[in-house]
Amino acid sequence: MKLNQFLRTALVACAAVFTIGVSLSTQAPTVSASSATYKTVATTSIKKAPYHKKSSAGAIYNASHTKKVANLKTYPYTTWYATAKVTLKHGSSKALYYKVKNASGSVSGIVWNKYVTPGKSPFGLKYAKSAVALDVNTNNNVWTKNPNTARPIASLSKLMTLYLVRQKIAQGKGTWSSKVNTSNAGLKRLGKSNVFGGFKFNHNSYTVRQLYLAGLIESSNNAAIALGQWVAGGSTPAYNKKFIGMMNNQASEWHLKHSSFVSASGMEQNSLQPYGYSIGASKNANYVSASDIAQISRHFIVDYNDILTDASVKSMKVDGQTLHNYNNLLPGRKYYQKSLKVDGLKTGYTDPAGYCFVGTGRKSGHDRIVTVVLHDENEFTETRSLMNYVYNQNLA
Structure with a gap:
């Protein structure tokens, strides 16, 4: 009855640097103490839509992108519901985020669009028969x-x-x-x-x-x-x-x-x-x-x-x-x-x-x-x- 463990070590979220261009960036912004501040350029309400994590990478941040709220890897089977699209400007580049929260509303914030994929999260247990x-x-x-x-x-x-x-x-x-x-x-x-x-x-x-x-x-x-x-x-x-x-x-x-x-x-x-x-x-x-x-x-x-x-x-x-x-x-x-x-x-x-x-x-x-x-x-x-x-x- 002495037992095994789960929960692997975390991957680092939001790791690449914005590329400069007129369109929205396809890379996640770097977050560090020396980073330029994030500014909200536009917020557009959308019909409530389900998303789930795309991989083990990524994180959810507060609205101003100054504080990490949760690592996506710690919510492997969670469906996140998006209610708005948020465009953030960081330096000279822009990126698209979703305003999301889980079903219970206990965790909410913004997530870079490339870290999530449309649809409800599939849930399964790997080991239990x-x-x-x-x-x-x-x-x-x-x-x-x-x-x-x-x-x-x-x-x-x-x-x-x-x-x-x-x-x-x-x-x-x-x-x-x-x-x-x-x-x-x-x-x-x-x-x-x-x-x-x-x-x-x-x-x-x-x-x-x-x-x-x-x-x-x-x-x-x-x-x-x-x-x-x-x-x-x-x-x-x-x-x-x-x-x-x-x-x-x-x-x-x-x-x-x-x-x-x-x-x-x-x-x-x-x-x-x-x-x-x-x-x-x-x-x-x-x-x-x-x-x-x-x-x-x-x-x-x-x-x-x-x-x-x-x-x-x-x-x-x-x-x-x-x-x-x-x-x-x-x-x-x-x-x-x-x-x-x-x-x-x-x-x-x-x-x-x-x-x-x-x-x-x-x-x-x-x-x-x-x-x-x-x-x-x-x-x-x-x-x-x-x-x-x-x-x-x-x-x-």
Whole structure:
């Protein structure tokens, strides 16, 4: 779950010198402290028209061309709407600019006409094999890529497991303080695994709350399995198999047509087998579509909204062990963006699943969204790009 980066280094904007002539220049002006001032020669209103960046070069400036407002390369999927043509004079040369702003109106200024091209910006995710952006309020998918293709989802599976834990508590059949049997030798070995561990079972029982936090924040596999057995009413592998049936039943109740669960934790069957928790299923992994994962996440957020409080915890101690949250879109983390207000939700990785991530946040003035990327290589940068696209296009 330790993850890749995106966002390449910037190209220098507005790099060539004006050529002298009577017609408008075909080269961008040089911007430096010693440059002559820019003067507005003419401004002509035009019918609102969409443009997007032509390449990685270029920038948007304030109206007087004295301050850079934004580099175009940092807005790879943004559509800029032009409302006027502006002719600027710099020395003895003239150049044509467009007065533009993005869909939300949060960024505006002028851009040299050669840095943009007509039409709405095409948006895509390069690495994710499947992706969805869901408006939580309307329950509509506002952007998709292969949304109904079922794929291995690794630890995103724990969202269904932890939802069923919350459901049992809500039904009055248990509490946060209920004790969960953690004496199984296989689960204890699993907790100590260098590959699949993360929370050691040093005692023969833990509270539901302790294991819930271990499963959500640290993504503990043995905690998820133990909780599943508790939901199913026992503490042996037979109850693990019963619980997986409950996972599939809940998916059916929600009319999720592209979901098949064989594991409470998201580990594959061949990985679970040495610990005694393979159920002998025909499929080796949980196969769930991005659209179905988005629905599971939405149910969790709507029904048990305090998951957002827990999922936004960056690290904490339980039983003397540090639980680390691998969500790198949280405040203070590498890919954090303040305006997106990300406060969840779940990371996941196995070799067959690749990097998977469910993100959620609510930008001011917009609806909350849930985003899902499956089998990605740059899950945080692509999630951030998807969130920005949804909000900049006013899709939620």
